[in-house]
Amino acid sequence: MSTAADAVPPQAEAWYSRRVMMIAVLGFASGLPLALSGSALQAWFTVSGLKLSTIGWATLIGQAYVLKWLWAPLVDRYAVPLLGRRRGWILLCQLACAACLFGMSLYDPRGDMNAIVLLGVALAVFSATQDIAFDAHRTDLLVTPEQRSWGSALTQSGYRLAMLTSGGLALILADQLGWPLVYQLMAVLMLLASLGTLFSPNAAQVAPPRNLLNAVVEPLAAFFKRKDVLAWIALIILYKLADAFSLALSTTFLLRGVGFSQTEVGSVNKFVGLAAGLAGSLAGGWILLRLRLLPALLVFGAAQALTNLGFAWLTLTGPDVPALVLVVLADQAIGGMGSTAFGVLLMALCDQRYSATQFALLSALAVVGRVYLGPAAAAVVDSIGWGPFFVTTVFTAIPGLYMVWLLRRRITELDVRSA
Template sequence: MPTEAVSPAAAPRLNWRLLSVGLLGFSSGLPLALSGSTLQAWFTTAGLSLKAIGWITLVGQAYVFKFLWAPLLDRLPLPFLGRRRGWILSMQLLCAAALVGMSLHTPQDAAATLAFIAVLLAFASATQDIAYDAHRTDLLPPAERGWGTALAQGGYRLAMLVSGALALILADHLGWALVYRLMAALMLGAALVTMLSPDAPDERPTRSFAEAVALPFVDFFRRYGALALGWLALMVLYKLCDAFALSLSTTFLLRVPQFSLTEIGTVSKTFGLVAGLLGALAGGWAVTRMRLYRALIVLGIAQALVNLGYIWLVHSGPNLAAMAAVVSAEYFFSGLGSTAFVVLLTALCNVRFSATQYALLSSLSAVGRVFLGPIAAWLVPQVGWSLFFVITALSALPGLALVWALRGPIMAAEQSRAT
């Protein structure tokens, strides 16, 4: 949604309102890896089968379907801390309880119980994201939205570093149970931030059911007609190759080149996250230079080709330099492609319904990340890791073909947004 331009002279100073937004961004990002790649590493080091690890990736389905219950948070405020902070606090406490619950079990003895609690963790995390995004939108005045967004992204990236890289390193030395309890303690610290953070000064009135649920979808299909299905398909397909390659990446790094948890945490996760952030920034420059259609094509091809770099690791053994190069390239070009993709996603939204339409489209883009794990786990034993990564690169072709087919509407969407 466009916001008013703010001159450098009018840029706000850091204050508690802005700082609390950044700290709550940390809370928003912390649970993602703990129900995803870090949990995958736990199951891998416990010696579970590749098939079991593939099914574990399905615990994150709440991130795909969160748009279904997002309107309820508008219509059903909790009786404490206002419309947004009450939900944020409740979900933070639920996340902390789930993390403690996970620490009481092991994959060897209670894999199904761990998976069930991880589903609960993902649900609480996705619901926290809904409330936090709304709170940030309501809280920040136009002059502070740029700084607020930057601090929120910084907090989110830092949390992924803590729950990904640091968690793996600590697990190598302290054990998984203590790691998950430490992460629960961080969530409780974030709950304190929620209680102390300011209320939004002018919260919007609760929408009617039609406005909150039906109208955004009716508007989307009315504006795009037959093209609407093409746009929805593109949301799923464009990042498919990226999600496919990363679906079992932690298991691959542990079992094939046989890196340790500490090596993966120190090199892969740290280099990857920094490269992803740089790629996202470079993607903004690329979109302005190449325009959106060309950027989607060029960057889509690039993010497919870098998947082939993992074949090097199949044969290199535990070569840290090779891992750093491959993972950095993967995350850098993924960040580039993601920036162009988000520009398209934003352009497709009607500013009257941007929250719900954005939630719908972004949820579809998470389908590959959540649902490809079992397919990858079945495919790897059939074809081997090298051919698997070739297949992941080829899986970019349907998305690229759809970008080419929609090139006219993409250029039109770039020029104007619905109001």
């Protein structure tokens, strides 16, 4: 006679397993410091009356997130002598992030801005290093399609919830409690989130590279030996191109192109958008189990592009808040689904021996469009206007979808091989 455990389908086992559920907590810990070294810090400096030029320079604090691939080989090669190859790095970085947040709370921007900026840089470095180790940990730990689907969904959900906490909620609390106390509360939250590291299991141990030189060279060599490697690189860069084009100037469009107020844009993006993205990430994990990776990439990729038409529609509605809510709901929910599927693909492409370096490199390729398309987008808007621009961005998804279709057999093999 079968037991209750026997009756649990594989999908449910993946959902309830400790390795997957702890990923959500670690995703939260990964996302928490980002706004606290970025938008929240800008808000603190702004209300403290600092010059705009000073605040502008402070935005460079976040460069560690762009450059993290430079020191990712260190995480592959060396292990902190605690909790295993990946979790030791994660815990060390989480404790360091909490210390930086608490340290920042002890200073006043009006007299000690340099100290806060220095701690902010340290926060960004430790946070980026946590991301390297966490991405490697979940890549090593989640080995079946079901685990990867839910793991990617819960990573996105935890990350977005953290952004809601350290971005939107922190701004609200700061009005009541002041920024120093808010940073102290965030430090406590980081410490609590580190419990996820303690309870997360270790992946099967794989021998690290023999030395640092090998840790730099071998991940690249292993990836470039992959069949159709140039096509893979093109897919990674092009898949989110339509999203990157539409988001490059989205805030400027909503404020200047349509005429929404800063409060309207901030409220809808921070709360409605993040909540929709969280729900979309979870829905993406559920759908992935039924569609599998290849059709999910195709469907979500096409849907992501079509949501750009919503922004074109806003040029006709004008500053109508319900219309903005509807557009942001669709854009962020479907974007969350696409990010979940794309995250599964990146995990499947990584070699466990070098997952820290390879995931850092692949994720850096994935954000090329988001970082560098701003000037091109501005030129197109100047030439044809906002409405035609957003219609045009729909077609920029075609190259990425074509690469998915071109690599359909390889993607299917990745999905099957990990089953």
